[in-house]
Amino acid sequence: MRRSRWRSGVIGGVIAVVAAGHVAITTSGASAAEVLLSQGRPATAFSTEAAGAYAASEAVDGNTGTRWSSAFSDPQWLQVDLGSSQAISRVELNWETAAAKAFQIQVSDNASTWNTVYSTTTSTGGNQSLTVSGTGRYVRMYGTQRTTGYGYSLWEFKVFGGSTPPPVNQDLGPNVIVFDPTMSAASIQARADQIFAQQESAQFGTGRYVLAFKPGTYNGLNIQVGFYTSVIGLGQNPQDVRINGDITVDAGWFQGNATQNFWRSVENLSVYPVSGANRWAVSQAAPFRRMDIHGDLNLAPNGYGWASGGYIADSRISGSEGQYSQQQWFTRNSTIGSNTNAVWNQMFVGVQGAPSGSGYPNPPYTSIATTPRIREKPYLYEGGVFVPSLQTNVSGVTWANGQTPGTTLPLSQFYVAKPGDSAATINAALAAGQNLIFQPGIYQVDQTINVTRANTVVLGLGYATIIPVNGVTPMQVADVDGVRIAGVLFDAGTTNSANLLVIGPNGSSAGHAANPTTVQDVFFRLGGYIAGKATNSLLVNSNDVIIDHIWAWRADHGNAGTYGWTINTGDSGLIVNGQNVTAYGLFVEHYQKYEVVWNGNGGRTYFLQNEKPYDPPTQAAWRTGANGYAAYKVADNVTDHEAWGMGSYCYFNVNPSIHADRGFEVPVNSGVKLHNLLTVSLGGNGVIDHVVNSTGAPAQGTATVPSYVVNFP
Numbered sequence: 001m002r003r004s005r006w007r008s009g010v011i012g013g014v015i016a017v018v019a020a021g022h023v024a025i026t027t028s029g030a031s032a033a034e035v036l037l038s039q040g041r042p043a044t045a046f047s048t049e050a051a052g053a054y055a056a057s058e059a060v061d062g063n064t065g066t067r068w069s070s071a072f073s074d075p076q077w078l079q080v081d082l083g084s085s086q087a088i089s090r091v092e093l094n095w096e097t098a099a100a101k102a103f104q105i106q107v108s109d110n111a112s113t114w115n116t117v118y119s120t121t122t123s124t125g126g127n128q129s130l131t132v133s134g135t136g137r138y139v140r141m142y143g144t145q146r147t148t149g150y151g152y153s154l155w156e157f158k159v160f161g162g163s164t165p166p167p168v169n170q171d172l173g174p175n176v177i178v179f180d181p182t183m184s185a186a187s188i189q190a191r192a193d194q195i196f197a198q199q200e201s202a203q204f205g206t207g208r209y210v211l212a213f214k215p216g217t218y219n220g221l222n223i224q225v226g227f228y229t230s231v232i233g234l235g236q237n238p239q240d241v242r243i244n245g246d247i248t249v250d251a252g253w254f255q256g257n258a259t260q261n262f263w264r265s266v267e268n269l270s271v272y273p274v275s276g277a278n279r280w281a282v283s284q285a286a287p288f289r290r291m292d293i294h295g296d297l298n299l300a301p302n303g304y305g306w307a308s309g310g311y312i313a314d315s316r317i318s319g320s321e322g323q324y325s326q327q328q329w330f331t332r333n334s335t336i337g338s339n340t341n342a343v344w345n346q347m348f349v350g351v352q353g354a355p356s357g358s359g360y361p362n363p364p365y366t367s368i369a370t371t372p373r374i375r376e377k378p379y380l381y382e383g384g385v386f387v388p389s390l391q392t393n394v395s396g397v398t399w400a401n402g403q404t405p406g407t408t409l410p411l412s413q414f415y416v417a418k419p420g421d422s423a424a425t426i427n428a429a430l431a432a433g434q435n436l437i438f439q440p441g442i443y444q445v446d447q448t449i450n451v452t453r454a455n456t457v458v459l460g461l462g463y464a465t466i467i468p469v470n471g472v473t474p475m476q477v478a479d480v481d482g483v484r485i486a487g488v489l490f491d492a493g494t495t496n497s498a499n500l501l502v503i504g505p506n507g508s509s510a511g512h513a514a515n516p517t518t519v520q521d522v523f524f525r526l527g528g529y530i531a532g533k534a535t536n537s538l539l540v541n542s543n544d545v546i547i548d549h550i551w552a553w554r555a556d557h558g559n560a561g562t563y564g565w566t567i568n569t570g571d572s573g574l575i576v577n578g579q580n581v582t583a584y585g586l587f588v589e590h591y592q593k594y595e596v597v598w599n600g601n602g603g604r605t606y607f608l609q610n611e612k613p614y615d616p617p618t619q620a621a622w623r624t625g626a627n628g629y630a631a632y633k634v635a636d637n638v639t640d641h642e643a644w645g646m647g648s649y650c651y652f653n654v655n656p657s658i659h660a661d662r663g664f665e666v667p668v669n670s671g672v673k674l675h676n677l678l679t680v681s682l683g684g685n686g687v688i689d690h691v692v693n694s695t696g697a698p699a700q701g702t703a704t705v706p707s708y709v710v711n712f713p
Contacts, residue, residue, distance in 0.1 A: 034089055035384055035408040038139070038159035040455035040482075042081045042433045047071040049151055059157040061454050061481060062407070063515040067096055070143075070151035078157060079140030083433060084412050085109055088117065088139060090160040091130045096153035099125025102145035103152075107136030114140070121145070173418055173439035175209045175462055178234070181216030192223045199226030201253040203260060204529045204559050208440035210462040213241045213269065214382065221245035222274075225264045228440075228463040230487075233268035234382045237399045238292040238316075243271045248279050249286070256305035258325075259283050262551075263463055263489065265521065266291060268379055276319070283308045284551040284587045284609075285489075285523045289377060290399070291315040300324035309609045311549050311585050314376050314397050314404075328647055330585040330607040332548075333371050335396050344706050345678060347607045347645035349584065350374075350395040357676070361708040366645035366676045368606065370395045373582060375546065376404065377486050377520040378457050384410040385435070387457060387484065390515065409435060409457060423447040430456065438464035438488065448473050454480040455515075460487035463523075467530075471495035479508035479542050481515040489523045492532025496569070500524050500534050504542030508578065512544040520548040527568025528558030536572045540581055543600075547583040550574070554590040556614045565592075565615045565654075576600050590614060592622070594633040594665075601640045608632060608646035610663075612688075615654045622658065627689065630665035640671045647678045647706075650699065652686030663699075664692040668713055680706040 038060050045056035047070050054069035060080050070076040091105050105118035117134035125147055139159045143152045177195075179188050195209050208228045215235040222245050223231055233241030247266055251258040258281040270292035271278050277296035280288055288311065296319035300307055304325045312321070312331040320338045323329055328345035336353040339346075342363040348354035350371035357367035376388035376398055388398060388406035398404040415429030419441030426449050430436060433453060440462025446469040451458060458475075466488060468474040474490055474497070477483050483503075490500040501524070503517055524537035537552040552573030555563040562568060573588035573595050580602035588595045589611045596608065610631040616622035623629060631648035634641050648663035663679040666672050677696070679688040684702035691697075691709040699707045 034160045035410045036158060037082050037086055037161055037410065037413070038080045038157065039407060039409070040433075040435075040453060041083060041413070043068075043078065043157075045070060045078045046076050054153070057454065059154045061515065062156070063481060064094065064155050065514045067153055067155045068157070069096070069098065069153040072149065072151045074146065075142060075144045076152045077140050077142045078152070078154060079111065079138050080157065080159060081111075081433065082137050082139065082159065085135055085137045086161050086412070088132055088134045088136065088159060088161040091118070091132055091139065092156065092158040092160070093128045093130070093141065093154060094156040095125035095128070096155055097125070097148065098150040098153040099123065099147045100141070100143040100145065100152055101147045103141055103143040105130060105132055106140050106142055107134040108138045108140075109136050111138045114142075171416060171418070171439075172437070172461065173441065175207075175440040176212060177210065178212045178214060179218070180214040181218060185218065185220045188218065189221055192221070195229060196224040196226045199229050200224070202227050203262070206442055208442070208462040208464065210440055212380075213243070215240040217242045217244065219244045223247045225249050225266065228263050230265045230267065230462050231269070232266070232380065234380070235268065236381055236383065236386070236403060238268050238270045238290050241269050243269055245271070246273050246278050247271055249281050250279055251281055251301035251305060256301050256303045258301040258305060258307040262286060263523070265289070268381065270294065277322070280310075281307055282310045284310070284553065286310055287521045287549055288312045289314055290379065293317045293319070296320045296322055298322045298324065299326045299329060309587060313549070314399070316397050316400070328609050330645075332584055332606075333374060333376075333394065333396065333398070335400070344680065345609065345645060345647040349606050352396045360676050360710055361678070361706070364676075364678070364708075366607075368644065371584070372604070373516075373546065374548065374584070375516070375518050377518075377548070378459055378484050380459070380461065384408045385414065385437070385457060385459060414457075417443070419443055423449050437461060440464055442467065444469050445474050446470060446472060449475045450478070451475065451483055451485075452478040452480065455482040457484045458486070458488065459484075460489070463487075463489050465489040465491050467491045468493040468497050468500070469495075471497050473497055473499050473502055475500075476502040477504060477517060477542070479504040479510050481512050481517070483517040484520070485518070485522055486520040487522070489525065490537070491529055492524075492526045492534040492568075492570070494531050494533065496533040496535060498535050499539045500537045502539045502541065503545055504540070504578065506541055506577075508541040508543065510543065512542060513580065516544040516546050517542055518546045518548060519550065522550050524550070524552040524573065526554040526570045527563040528555030529562065530559075531562045531567050533569050535570065536575050537570065538574045540574070540576045540578050543579040543581070545578055545581045547581065547586070549585040551587040552589070552591070554592070554613065556590050565617055565621065572597055576603060588631070594629045596632045597635070598633065598638065598641060599635045601638055603634075603638075603641045605643035606645065608643070608648075610646075610648040612648065612650045612652075612660055614651050616652065616658050617654055619658055626661055628658070628660035630660075630662050632664045634666040634672055636667050638667060638672060639669060641666070642673045642675075644675045646674070646676070647680070648688065649680050649682055650686040650688050651682040656685045658686045660686070660688045662690040662693060663688050666692065666712070668693065670713075674712040675710065677709045677712065678706040680704060
């Protein structure tokens with residue numbers, strides 16, 4: 001889009017030690033809240049019922065539709081490696097019909113000498129929750145008698161507890177700055193102001209920060225949020241951290257124009273704004289998640305200057321969500337008191353209190369009552385990293401009536417990467433069964449980071465930025481269940497990469513409907529900071545993936561020498577080959593060919609914001625034989641696809657005589673349906689001749705009036 005020293009303290013089971021701005025987090029066994037230790041950890045068994053099926057790992061994958069099953073003999077055992085010695089407080093067993101009548105729960109630090117912490121000879125199977133007390137790295141179920149003539153079979157084997165020895169590599173780095181309620185408001189404000197002064201206009205700078213608030217009440221604050229800054233609450237729920245004040249984004253640095261307020265976020269806080277309205281005037285890559293606003297939320301800059309696109313999820317706004325000058329906005333699974341104003345493309349999915357979409361395009365609201373399938377983004381809090389559960393057909397926030405459904409993963413199960421770590425070091429940690437946190441900072445990787453284990457969580461803090469070296473693909477995910485990639489910025493290197501993030505290898509065919517991989521608040525950039533190049537940004541080969549808020553951006557401005565038609569080259573922002581992939585909040589801009597390409601059947605897209613490339617020098621340079629490329633292309637062989645609330649704009653400022661044949665291009669059949677579409681020429685700089693295929697009036701002229709199509713076909 002153009003456009004020092006702090007005290008330490010105990011927070012629940014986590015001790016935040018802060019010295020001269022340096023934050024390290026270790027766990028305290030004496031006070032640790034109970035957390036799930038076993039999910040996704042390496043598991044082994046004495047036997048399996050069939051080769052290649054009913055594996056031990058399927059009992060610790062968090063999916064009650066998969067199971068471990070043994071051979072038909074006694075004894076049998078299933079064990080899980082927790083990665084480090086842990087204090088065990090509870091074990092849950094979810095038996096299939098083939099259960100154990102007699103079994104023991106045992107713990108060990110070496111997987112050879114075992115201590116029994118529970119024993120029974122009268123079990124009847126079913127769901128069991130066993131209170132135990134013991135310490136060990138390995139936990140196993142040791143069965144000696146079966147209830148049936150078959151083997152032992154567990155849908156799920158869950159181990160809960162807290163950490164005993166301080167785990168290694170728990171340092172979240174000098175740029176995660178933790179505040180607690182005992183600090184004076186003046187000291188907190190001064191530190192926040194210091195960071196904002198550095199980050200306010202540092203659009204292509206190298207600073208990366210997290211401002212983290214421990215549970216409690218804070219008075220008299222106005223936390224202004226600049227580039228590459230995340231403000232988070234460390235409570236379990238938003239209400240645990242109360243800000244009597246404001247968390248503000250405005251556009252004074254850019255003369256009241258908010259169209260370049262990118263790359264910043266806020267999460268998991270309750271705000272009681274001083275004036276009754278909190279201002280969050282942003283454009284792309286600025287998620288607003290798990291927020292509880294007691295008043296209005298104003299999405300426009302002071303003076304109601306230009307603003308262009310943003311994202312809200314899992315949030316409650318007691319007053320009005322004020323769209324005002326926002327050209328487009330996407331709100332999902334939230335509760336609002338009301339909505340004010342609309343410009344071109346405002347969409348609500350699963351939002352209680354959303355305006356009706358029945359009058360589209362007057363006003364241009366698209367409203368869908370429930371979200372068909374979603375899993376909220378993982379988040380850091382005082383107990384570790386919370387991983388929300390998959391939900392279907394839901395509306396409103398996940399935390400209105402208590403804790404968000406899901407599980408906590410302790411920090412001991414994460415490798416915390418720091419800037420300077422090599423890709424080889426990160427891969428070794430992933431191969432050892434660790435999840436991954438990126439400290440705030442910039443990471444140069446000379447080989448692909450490979451995520452191969454089901455249910456792995458990869459969480460970036462403070463817009464952690466990954467730059468590939470020598471044209472490698474910086475990250476690839478195997479075709480496995482339940483991986484979560486969240487909060488990472490992929491910045492293309494100066495040598496062309498084929499892709500920046502790949503979900504599943506080519507030809508992926510496994511089904512993941514019960515436990516999909518999610519891509520959330522993941523952003524891609526070609527140019528602006530450096531002269532980056534990538535043929536494609538996000539490639540999705542796996543089935544059932546959920547994409548929840550991406551911004552894929554080929555830069556139209558930035559540092560000198562980093563952008564231009566032949567400089568920051570990139571064909572596409574998103575290619576989907578997988579089946580039944582769902583996308584919420586796609587922001588894809590300025591790529592040089594089809595910007596979104598959808599090859600898989602069963603796809604669903606809820607909201608697209610697109611701008612065509614600004615800089616084709618001539619019609620022929622963009623494409624020969626046709627006038628340019630559509631923003632969103634559904635492959636000709638696709639028979640099942642549906643999308644809602646999609647806008648494509650042109651601003652051909654290098655050559656305003658450029659035409660694009662259409663905004664959207666799809667096969668014409670009854671199974672491919674598009675709803676609530678628009679195209680617009682910004683200030684008459686170029687023309688989009690049709691909205692979809694050959695349907696819809698041209699978008700043209702200096703009046704900047706959109707051309708709409710309500711349903712196609």
